[in-house]
Amino acid sequence: MKLARLKGKPEIFYTIQGEGKSLGKPSLFVRTSLCNLHCIWCDTDYTWNWEGTSFPHVYDRDPGYTKYKKSEWIEEIPVSDVLEIICGYECKNIVLTGGEPMLQQKELQELCRALKKTDSTYWIEMETNGTLLPEKDFDLYLDQYNVSPKLKNSNNPEKLRIRPEVLHYFSKNPRASFKFVIDSRADLQEVLDIVNTYRIKAPQVYLMPQGTAAGQLAEKRVWLVEICKQYGFNYTDRLHIHIWGSKRGV
Numbered sequence: 001m002k003l004a005r006l007k008g009k010p011e012i013f014y015t016i017q018g019e020g021k022s023l024g025k026p027s028l029f030v031r032t033s034l035c036n037l038h039c040i041w042c043d044t045d046y047t048w049n050w051e052g053t054s055f056p057h058v059y060d061r062d063p064g065y066t067k068y069k070k071s072e073w074i075e076e077i078p079v080s081d082v083l084e085i086i087c088g089y090e091c092k093n094i095v096l097t098g099g100e101p102m103l104q105q106k107e108l109q110e111l112c113r114a115l116k117k118t119d120s121t122y123w124i125e126m127e128t129n130g131t132l133l134p135e136k137d138f139d140l141y142l143d144q145y146n147v148s149p150k151l152k153n154s155n156n157p158e159k160l161r162i163r164p165e166v167l168h169y170f171s172k173n174p175r176a177s178f179k180f181v182i183d184s185r186a187d188l189q190e191v192l193d194i195v196n197t198y199r200i201k202a203p204q205v206y207l208m209p210q211g212t213a214a215g216q217l218a219e220k221r222v223w224l225v226e227i228c229k230q231y232g233f234n235y236t237d238r239l240h241i242h243i244w245g246s247k248r249g250v
């Protein structure tokens, strides 16, 4: 399978969940490479912003920022090796993240099946952008879906980021919660439209400020919390940014 590479190794790390429903929970993150979207503010752009592509990114304005050489940022690793690494940790809360992990369902299904066979108490969270349906046989092994549909502010075309059949599926799935990345107050109407169209219940909704620095989050938090109060949505911060900034693998 293809994982993100960090310092010559697959990006698998023990930390606390920094966002959403499980915020604060000690978790083991497995970061897959590759994504089918190209969010302009993505903070894991090393999973998709390859040399030779034309996707814009906010980092383009940073001096010295260049796109990534694909061969240097992907760690190809057998599922059995990933299993061995995971089993080397005590942690039983596994977060499959990316990139977009749903692109590698076949391999992840094999991994999840093996994990549950090893120890049925493993709790597996799937982080997804909500554009791909899980296969039935894969869904069996997943305990929680952290679905993050992307808004206009992500700069992805609507037909790529909004897949009605997938959103209908997750809105009816009691294991799914929805996390929306909010950049400005103007994003609220889009969230309300999605919530109403797909009949997503307010307690399933998490609004999170967009930002990769504590200052950005602090500014947006002030008004975002008020919106959450008004609509009965949950507010989620980005705890890892407050603790570690944009450092990887922590």
Ligand code: SF4
Pocket: 035, 036, 037, 038, 039, 042, 043, 044, 045, 047, 048, 098, 099, 100, 129, 150
């Ligand atoms: S869907 Fe997630 S990983 Fe993919 S580009 Fe957007 S933020 Fe990044």
